[in-house]
Amino acid sequence: MRATVIHGERDIRVEDVPDPRLVTGPEAGGRDAIVRVVASCVCGSDLWPYRGIQPTTEPHRIGHEFVGVIEAIGDHVTTLKPGDFVIAPFSISDNTCVNCRNGFTGACLHGGFWGVGTEEEGYADGGQGEQVRVPLADGTLVAVPGGTPDPALIPGLLTLSDVMVTGHHAAVSAGVTSGSTVAVVGDGAVGLCAVIAAKRLGASRIVAMSRHEDRQKLALELGATDIVPERGEAGIAALKEMFDGVGPDCVLECVGTKESMDQALSSARPGGQVGFVGAPRGGPELPVGQMFVTNVGVRGGMAPVRAYLDELLPDALSGAIQPGKVFDAEVTLDNIAEAYRAMDERRAIKVLVRP
Amino acid sequence: MRATVIHGERDIRVEDVPDPRLVTGPEAGGRDAIVRVVASCVCGSDLWPYRGIQPTTEPHRIGHEFVGVIEAIGDHVTTLKPGDFVIAPFSISDNTCVNCRNGFTGACLHGGFWGVGTEEEGYADGGQGEQVRVPLADGTLVAVPGGTPDPALIPGLLTLSDVMVTGHHAAVSAGVTSGSTVAVVGDGAVGLCAVIAAKRLGASRIVAMSRHEDRQKLALELGATDIVPERGEAGIAALKEMFDGVGPDCVLECVGTKESMDQALSSARPGGQVGFVGAPRGGPELPVGQMFVTNVGVRGGMAPVRAYLDELLPDALSGAIQPGKVFDAEVTLDNIAEAYRAMDERRAIKVLVRP
Numbered sequence: 001m002r003a004t005v006i007h008g009e010r011d012i013r014v015e016d017v018p019d020p021r022l023v024t025g026p027e028a029g030g031r032d033a034i035v036r037v038v039a040s041c042v043c044g045s046d047l048w049p050y051r052g053i054q055p056t057t058e059p060h061r062i063g064h065e066f067v068g069v070i071e072a073i074g075d076h077v078t079t080l081k082p083g084d085f086v087i088a089p090f091s092i093s094d095n096t097c098v099n100c101r102n103g104f105t106g107a108c109l110h111g112g113f114w115g116v117g118t119e120e121e122g123y124a125d126g127g128q129g130e131q132v133r134v135p136l137a138d139g140t141l142v143a144v145p146g147g148t149p150d151p152a153l154i155p156g157l158l159t160l161s162d163v164m165v166t167g168h169h170a171a172v173s174a175g176v177t178s179g180s181t182v183a184v185v186g187d188g189a190v191g192l193c194a195v196i197a198a199k200r201l202g203a204s205r206i207v208a209m210s211r212h213e214d215r216q217k218l219a220l221e222l223g224a225t226d227i228v229p230e231r232g233e234a235g236i237a238a239l240k241e242m243f244d245g246v247g248p249d250c251v252l253e254c255v256g257t258k259e260s261m262d263q264a265l266s267s268a269r270p271g272g273q274v275g276f277v278g279a280p281r282g283g284p285e286l287p288v289g290q291m292f293v294t295n296v297g298v299r300g301g302m303a304p305v306r307a308y309l310d311e312l313l314p315d316a317l318s319g320a321i322q323p324g325k326v327f328d329a330e331v332t333l334d335n336i337a338e339a340y341r342a343m344d345e346r347r348a349i350k351v352l353v354r355p
Numbered sequence: 356m357r358a359t360v361i362h363g364e365r366d367i368r369v370e371d372v373p374d375p376r377l378v379t380g381p382e383a384g385g386r387d388a389i390v391r392v393v394a395s396c397v398c399g400s401d402l403w404p405y406r407g408i409q410p411t412t413e414p415h416r417i418g419h420e421f422v423g424v425i426e427a428i429g430d431h432v433t434t435l436k437p438g439d440f441v442i443a444p445f446s447i448s449d450n451t452c453v454n455c456r457n458g459f460t461g462a463c464l465h466g467g468f469w470g471v472g473t474e475e476e477g478y479a480d481g482g483q484g485e486q487v488r489v490p491l492a493d494g495t496l497v498a499v500p501g502g503t504p505d506p507a508l509i510p511g512l513l514t515l516s517d518v519m520v521t522g523h524h525a526a527v528s529a530g531v532t533s534g535s536t537v538a539v540v541g542d543g544a545v546g547l548c549a550v551i552a553a554k555r556l557g558a559s560r561i562v563a564m565s566r567h568e569d570r571q572k573l574a575l576e577l578g579a580t581d582i583v584p585e586r587g588e589a590g591i592a593a594l595k596e597m598f599d600g601v602g603p604d605c606v607l608e609c610v611g612t613k614e615s616m617d618q619a620l621s622s623a624r625p626g627g628q629v630g631f632v633g634a635p636r637g638g639p640e641l642p643v644g645q646m647f648v649t650n651v652g653v654r655g656g657m658a659p660v661r662a663y664l665d666e667l668l669p670d671a672l673s674g675a676i677q678p679g680k681v682f683d684a685e686v687t688l689d690n691i692a693e694a695y696r697a698m699d700e701r702r703a704i705k706v707l708v709r710p
Contacts, residue, residue, distance in 0.1 A: 098599040099625050104650055107625035109600075173652065244453040245464075261643065270454050270462035273654070280647055285640035288616065288653075292635055295459055297528065297654025299628070301647040 002355070003129025004336050006062045009052030010344075012337040017061075020125055020133035022074050030074035033137035035086060039158045040066035040127045040353045041327070042339045043090075044188055045279050050340050053281060063128025064090040064114040065161040067154065070141075071131070079138045085148045086141040087313070088127065088134060089305030090114065090162045095139035105306040111136065127161075128336060130355045142309045149317070155324030155352055156316045159193060160309060163350065164323035166277045167193025167254065168312060169303035171201055174250035174275025178202035183228070183239050183247075185264050186254030187215040189326040189350040190277060192222055194252040196321050199223030203250075207242065209235055209263075215349065218325065232263060239267045246270060253300070256280050268296045276300035327352045357710070358484025359691050362414045364407030365699075367692040372416075375480055375488035377429050385429035388492035390441060394513045395421035395482045395708045396682070397694045398445075399543055400634050405695050408636060418483025419445040419469040420516040422509065425496075426486065434493045440503045441496040442668070443482065443489060444660030445469065445517045450494035460661040466491065482516075483691060485710045497664045504672070510679030510707055511671045514548060515664060518705065519678035521632045522548025522609065523667060524658035526556055529605035529630025533557030538594050538602075539579070540619050541609030542570040544681040544705040545632060547577055549607040551676050554578030558605075562597065564590055564618075570704065573680065587618060594622045601625060608655070611635050623651045631655035682707045 003017045022032045040063055048054040049062070070084045080086065093100050093108035100108050112135070115126035125132040134140055142160075149157060156164075167190050176182055182203045184194045187210035198206045199222070207226040208219035216227045228238045240247050246269040253264040256278025264274045265286070277300050286298055315321045329348040331339045332355070339351035358372045377387045395418055403409040404417070425439045435441065448455050448463035455463050467490070470481035480487040489495055497515075504512060511519075522545050531537055537558045539549045542565035553561045554577070562581045563574035571582045583593045595602050601624040608619040611633025619629045620641070632655050641653055670676045684703040686694045687710070694706035 098601055102601075102604075102624065102626050104626035107649065173650075246453055246457075249457075269457065271457050271459035271659070276643075276647070280643045286643050286646075286653070288631075288635045288641050291641075291653070292631070292656040294462065295528075295654075295656040295659070297652060298641070298643075298646070299650075299652025299654065301650035304626070304650070 001130040002333060004062050004126060004333070005059050006049055006056050007059045008056045010050060012050065012340050014334050014336060017129070020131050022072055023133070024074070030076035031136055031138065032074040033070050033077055033080055033134045033141060034072040035068040035088065035132045035134055035141070036071050037066045037068040037127065037130060037132060037355050039154050041158060042336070042343055042351055042353065043162060044190065044343070046340070047344055048281060050344060061115040061126030061129065063126040065158060066127035066132060067158050067161060068132070069148065073137060077137050080141060080143055083147070084143040086143050087157055087160045087309065088132070088141055089309070091302070091305065092134070092136055092140045093306050094136045095306055100139070100307070103304055103307040105304040106302040128333070128353060130333065140306065142306070142313065144313070144317070153317065153324070155327045156322060158352065159323040159326060160312060160316055162305065163189045163326060164193045164196065164316070164321070165305045165308050165312060166190050166303040168197040168308055170194045170252040170254055170275040170277040170300060171197040172275065173300035174252055174273045176201045176203055176250050179204045180250050181205045181243055181248040182250045182252065183207040183209060183267055184252045184254060185209050185260050186278060187212060187219065188254065191254035192219060192326050192349070193323050194254050195219050195222045195224050196323055198252065200315065200321055207239065207248065222325065232259065235263055236266045243269065247272060249273070250275065254278050261286070265290065265296060265298070271295045273297045273299065277303060326350045330354065356485040357688060359417050359481060359688070360414050361404055361411050361417045363411045365405060367405065367695050369689050369691060372484070375486050377427055378488070379429065385431040386491055386493065387429040388425050388432055388435055388489045388496060389427040390423040390443065390487045390489055391426050392421045392423040392482070392485055392487060392710050394509050396513060397691070397698055397706055397708065398517060399545065399698070401695070402699055403636060405699060416470040416481030416484065418481040420513060421482035421487060422513050422516065423487070424503065428492060432492050435496060435498055438502070439498040441498050442512055442515050442664065443487070443496055444664070446657070446660065447489070447491055447495045448661050449491045450661055455494070455662070458659055458662040460659040461657040483688070483708060485688070495661065497661070497668065499668070499672070508672065508679070510682045511677060513707065514678040514681060515667060515671055517660065518544045518681065519548045519551065519671070519676070520660040520663050520667060521545050521658040523552040523663055525549045525607040525609055525630040525632040525655060526552040527630065528655035529607055530628045531556045531558050531605050534559045535605050536560045536598055536603040537605045537607065538562040538564060538622055539607045539609060540564050540615050541633060542567060542574065543609065546609035547574060547681050547704070548678050549609050550574050550577045550579050551678055553607065555670065555676055562594065562603065577680065587614065590618055591621045598624065602627060604628070605630065609633050616641070620645065620651055620653070626650045628652045628654065632658060681705045685709065
């Protein structure tokens with residue numbers, strides 16, 4: 001089959017690789033499924049190795065967001081069958097260990113991540129390929145009820161493998177609830193999904209921090225009530241002024257840089273909360289003295305996608321949320337390098353990839 | 356009157372100072388009360404200037420925990436009257452501004468702190484004296500219903516000015532609720548009060564981290580179910596082992612050092628929460644990368660004492676909680692320097708001071 005392999009900085013190739021196979025050894029235990037990918041995409045976090053900020057020491061598969069159809073299952077898979085249309089969260093989980101039971105499937109004691117490890121270990125495939133072997137299929141995959149969905153729904157379902165759920169995790173981690181006032185730092189796909197999530201959870205006012213006209217428009221379409229284009233001190237001052245001079249209840253940090261986290265921490269009102277989902281690279285460390293004085297809490301991290309899907313999937317199927325709108329470009333698998341380039345250069349918010 | 360004045364490192368004196376007076380100017384607005392102190396005490400945070408870690412550039416009053424009887428009130432005080440027995444939170448608040456309405460009275464837009472500022476500004480008196488002028492009396496003070504309480508209740512009521520409420524804030528900030536598993540880092544008065552708070556909020560298991568036999572005993576008496584004497588890596592490992600190999604839901608950080616915060620952050624289970632109330636001195640900064648991977652949240656800071664008193668006062672009066680047990684020594688005001696010495700040398704957990 002064809003699959004995407006990253007070789008190094010700005011070196012993305014689509015190559016012939018061995019077809020995935022069900023692993024029957026004691027490690028995998030017949031719990032695999034083979035999924036034929038229907039749609040995948042490029043994540044903001046894929047840009048870290050693409051840009052060389054996270055070094056690539058040897059070529060490996062890449063991609064961790066995909067939806068598809070089950071082609072084959074192992075002997076011990078009980079909840080899925082060939083032909084099921086499935087959503088694959090960006091992490092592999094058994095959904096039974098203590099961390100999964102606590103709702104933190106990204107910390108599954110027996111799980112792992114796409115594109116990491118060897119085939120023997122069971123985690124070799126990345127999501128940006130024609131097929132993927134999925135270990136712990138019962139725990140990891142979620143079948144969409146009603147079989148293959150309307151093609152128009154597929155982009156939205158694809159966001160349930162990562163960005164929509166990551167935006168939701170930011171909102172949940174920040175404690176967004178009915179009537180909350182919210183600011184979203186970051187106007188990428190995750191930030192835009194955080195706007196959707198905040199609206200879905202009942203926020204009374206949602207400020208999107210964005211300097212780009214196209215993203216501002218989309219944020220307003222998705223549920224933002226206000227736009228603040230300023231950043232840094234000016235952005236903090238604008239938010240304070242909008243909310244009683246003290247700032248909003250909740251700030252959703254969807255970038256991961258020192259600047260964005262500083263801005264988020266300084267924007268929330270005393271006793272407010274920052275929900276952060278931007279993967280932090282090389283810091284920042286959080287100023288605990290400032291947090292002590294302001295009582296602004298910080299919570300977040302890798303979204304436990306599997307744990308949220310039962311809640312979010314019905315709304316994506318009904319159209320109550322329309323996160324598929326974050327895709328503003330599409331390529332075929334053979335042209336995936338262009339998807340990386342477009343996202344790297346911020347020409348695209350998010351690019352859908354069809355095998 | 357007599358009042359405590361700190362002159363520098365390990366230099367605590369009791370001196371004759373002017374009697375406090377009701378300030379009638381436009382700034383104070385007739386909203387003062389004069390309180391005759393019945394009991395006060397020394398806080399762990401008073402030891403920072405005592406030890407010279409927080410420099411004392413000029414002599415000033417000190418002490419921020421006291422209960423007493425109202426002697427006089429300003430013209431615009433409406434909810435209090437002379438003779439009322441009152442609890443004074445460690446911060447001054449109007450209880451009407453947006454931060455107070457949000458429950459964060461420590462961030463009152465018009466408030467302040469005892470022993471800070473000049474008499475003209477209205478914040479000159481410290482709590483360790485015979486009398487205290489209380490600005491914004493309606494917002495700051497809470498009258499104990501039923502007049503002067505049974506003397507046996509006074510130590511417990513005194514803890515409502517700070518330590519009991521600070522322990523409660525640690526538990527609330529960590530999200531302790533019915534069935535939570537909890538570890539408390541720190542066996543000082545605040546840590547012991549955090550044990551009381553965790554029990555009161557319904558925690559199913561409460562581990563007190565303590566190496567001192569007398570404090571271990573008291574922790575067990577107050578509601579701890581387990582003791583872990585180890586610290587650092589060994590303490591973390593012990594906690595992990597006790598709770599499914601992953602750690603407890605909630606860790607209450609009641610010390611404020613880099614070591615204690617590191618231990619708290621590394622002890623909580625994935626998706627758990629650290630509630631911190633130890634005033635951080637010179638760091639630590641929080642490792643956001645670790646927080647991202649573990650999804651352990653951090654929330655806390657200065658307790659909004661006034662906001663919690665309506666909830667906690669009835670339980671202190673009924674004896675449902677007995678935080679007065681954290682006092683294991685008592686001195687008269689003239690001997691307050693001995694109270695500082697005893698706490699500095701950890702000979703006493705907490706010392707009650709009677710004028």
